[in-house]
Amino acid sequence: MSERPANPRTSCYHRITGEVVSIPSHFPAPRTWAVMFAGSLLLLGLLVVSLAVLFAKGPGVWGNNIPVGWGFPISNYIWWIGIGHAGTLISAMLLLLQENWRNSLNRFAEAMTLFAVTCGGLYPILHLGRPWLFYWMAPYPNTMGVWPQFRSPLTWDFFAVLTYLIVSLLFWYIGIIPDLASARDRAKKRRWQVFFGLFALGWRGAGGHWLRWRQAYVLTAAIAVPLVVSVHSQIAMLFAAGPIPGWNSTVFPPYFVLGAAFSGFAVVTMLAVIVRSLLGLKDLITAFHLDMLGRMTLATGLMTAYGYAAEAFTAAYAGGYELQTLHDRFFGPYAWSFWGALAFNFMPLQLLWWRRFRVAPVAAFFVGLSVAVGMWLERYMLLVTSLYRDWLESSVHPFRATFWDWALYLGFIGLFLTAFLLFVRLLPVMSAFEIKEEAAESDG
Template identity: 70%
Template structure:
């Protein structure tokens, strides 16, 4: 093959990638299926809004919280949502800094997943306040009344952690999508689409100066985002580990929470990758390599999380402290033992399939493992909260806990909120980074030419 024919084939490949990515927002396929999914998501979102209104009108008493379980499903859902968002930052930011090119087909929707998960999680501390309309009191703004945040309060920690994570995630996602917004603008035929994508593209023309500034901003955001993966969930773990409650006083909590968050996040990314790959016929862009790498990451973080389980049990047995042993017994055999064993079984039994490549590249197997881990990690969050609180130091303080209808409504409604935002994203914006795939292809061709 001559050099000219190679260049022509490469150019044709570039055009095909751009066409595949931009056709989804410009000429969306499967509109009927999308509308069915969107209406289902809106129904759950309506349940969320009704549950929130009932909470505002009646108060937190509408939930199942009681004494001693004054932290219930709302806080466990908050941790679950924030944890899910961690994989998007890891796939995008850390792998970008490590120059891992296989991330290019996954990073865009992983970043969107992160952004929407942080939104769903960040609303929970606001809903949990007694007077949520005063949530801004947690910010250190110049208050003439002298009302300043209590920096010893976990609510203030949450405010800064979630706000920082949300801001950096939004900036990182938006900066990364600008070149593809410009490509979609240039391929749009309808005037409304040209204006919509043109405004979002911020005048991008693909000039050398634009690319230079873009790369600087993108890498700076990535460098800022990576430490947030550790800091945000470490801060959440310290809410527990800093308290004198049996089952929480463990130094393993910060790495345990961070790895568990990445574990659940990679599972959700695997679900999204397999579903979008099949739904939009993107097998050329989301290849077996991407499924294989997702399976490896899920397996690695899952086994690290399993070590956290082992360390938690070992610490209680080795320490021999009476109340720690009692909490461990409640997790194994108590009223909420279903949550502990559900977490162990759902997180780690199906996960063992991913030791074999043929299961890692099997979309159905990877999808089912992802669902199992997602549910299992929710059980873990629920178990960590309830089993440590419903049996207190004093027998007279022992109680029972079960979420109320409105708590379940907020939980399933938050899933509807996430689905609504994500469905709007894949309908209106490029969900795969076309220019980064083309850039990686060009570099591979250059490397082959240099060695050939």
Template identity: 70%
Template sequence: MARAGASPARRADAAVTREVTGIPLQFPQARAWWFWFLAATSLLALYIVSAWVLFVRGVGVWGNNIPVNWGIAISNYIWWIGIGHAGTLISAMLLLLRQTWRNSLNRFAEAMTLFAVVCGGLYPILHLGRPWRFYWITPYPSTMRIWPQFTSPLTWDFFAVLTYLTVSLVFWYIGAIPDFASTRDRASSRPAQVFYGLLALGWRGAARHWARWRQAYRLCAAIAVPLVVSVHSEISLLFAAGPIVGWTSTVFPPYFVLGAAFSGFAVVSMLATTLRHAFGLQNLVTDRHLDMLGRLTLACGMMTAYGYVSEVFASLYSGDPHELQTLHDRLAGPYAWSYWGAVILNFVPLQLLWLGRLRRNPIALFAVSLAVTVGMWLERYMLLFSTLFRDYLVSSWGPYRPSFWEWSLFAGSIGLFLTLFLLFVRMLPMISAFEIKEARFEEREARRG
């Protein structure tokens, strides 16, 4: 606690630490938290039941079959991995660019990345049919000298997702160590002191600690930024590498990366407005932060719109009858509802963010972000099934209808994400207090200079 004679700046810094660490130590919204936690764990129970049915009865309980052998399990995988991209962009890239406004958003955005990648990374394992054999796609030293098929997209997924998850986890944990120490020092109960003390790894704030910390933090940021591009580019190559009409496009890597950032910034915006309202964090997550999130969402959305236009142009320019048929199926065929749903939800409400007062309005920003999140799910759905259901041969045509267990697993994955995020909010500092104080100190020094 700051002394009575301390300067206003030091008292303000102490207030930031007290506010951030006070949320996990003296949780102010216990009743509301329990309500949402019970709802999330109910969906998580549905996830467990759906996975158990899948293990017992096999992937035949899903609706995917020939020719649509990729169901919404794969579209959900792409959707979840995409959501996780914004956390890395906000934290790592803006850290390297020295953008201090990220400090109020990076901690819970990084946590969102971790939980979204977990939700997405489980889908390829569940999709294997024999998920308990997932380690076969790892290059472990087998006594039979059988190595994984490195040209298989499943192997690409394993390396891409595992690398992204590992680097994101290390980056998040290193960045949170000073705040774990602050929470440890303010904890009054012995279990809390031990818990946060173990997480703090003996941090005492010595000059040597800070020097090593800055080196490790920036090194992880430099490693994480290329992964944003490489991971979703790899996912796009799962499509572009196959001889499927509508997928063999060179625009896919940037199209997928921008679409991932688009959906990710939308989810970060929803989380920011929700946490800001629930915990009264208007002095930390300010109108400027909402404005910047709105700008980033708008920019990524307009670049994603270019990908839509490019796809249509490429199909028309090619003149290939199969490409034109796929384009017709998207615009006016059986999956036109998903195409136009994606276009309308992604780009019509998005135009509201051209207005600064709506970007800074939490309700408007939340509504636009929710529309974008749903629209990007529809875009993944459309991209998969409008191409797979109609192959080159008429004998390979066939519709796709997701089964109940596919929908239940998807709903359960949302419960898994919410459960993990609610536990994070309840137990750990959700905002980087020390980085906010550091940015304020630098601003004061700049004004003095």
């Protein structure tokens, strides 16, 4: 009696599950991961030293001064929060639009959001000078009767960022539960079974489980999408609501949101190339996914370029201090940050008009890196060029970043990389069950 031939669809599903879910317990590139993790730990050690110096000596170790009271901490805060936007856009918005190409990218994009928002959210706390009193910023009942000014964008920002972090965490965790259960069932060693079993919350894959899971997943996605707009709009209002030349512009909220998505898609592209190469997932993160990421990066980049043009037009139309600030950005002592932002953001970006560059991993990676650098220069330029020249000539004070400014910034990059590498090493880096659903729809 002849054996029944294997179902090719079942074989495909089994391969996808084994390739993705078995990564933590059978990691394909332990040496490369160890080298990268050692480098990230060195940067994380720099963060620990920087924080120790900051707590011992205070914010005076930074280059902040009067009138540049924000400096590196707040520009880096905006940069990190912006990077965290693409994860929610890719995952939540494309889920609601039923775009299946998100399935190979959403898991590590969501993790990137969590780590980037965490890095960004710590900066305002450290910027307080007395970070152990950070809870004073929260609107909680207290015996002193001191409440925040609810008409202030600072208070809106507190609510927006905290809500975004909580919803992003819930959205990521709800999405990963089925794969944690698959990893639990496939694990051979007891420690992996216990580890995945605890976080799988007793998932058995029953019909009722899938029904409630789908409802919770879509509902959280619907909540997360408007938060993408609200978070960076609130940050933009911190600028636009103030009487500072170069900031007081109604174009800032959409300009900031699009710039955040621009930098976020660039970093997701970099991470997709790294994960694809490190874990050997070229058949799951395909040229099509790199092509779509390139298109999204190009589109948001062109929208950001429009924001640059609109900002320059508004300043030229307004005249006075606004025009002086624009001239200072073009030709002043910090003109390098303005022209650097233009060069890094938009010159390599033009390569993405051609598909062969969008699908080439090396080219896509370096375009993403260029955009990340350019958006950091833009945040620096927006802050410093508007603040260092105060209303009185006697109050002009240039800003110069100190060693500890840079050390803290590099340390937070180390924190981000360490967290991301641990995620890649310990958890399923892709949504295996959603990839299988996509394969089933393609076959059907």
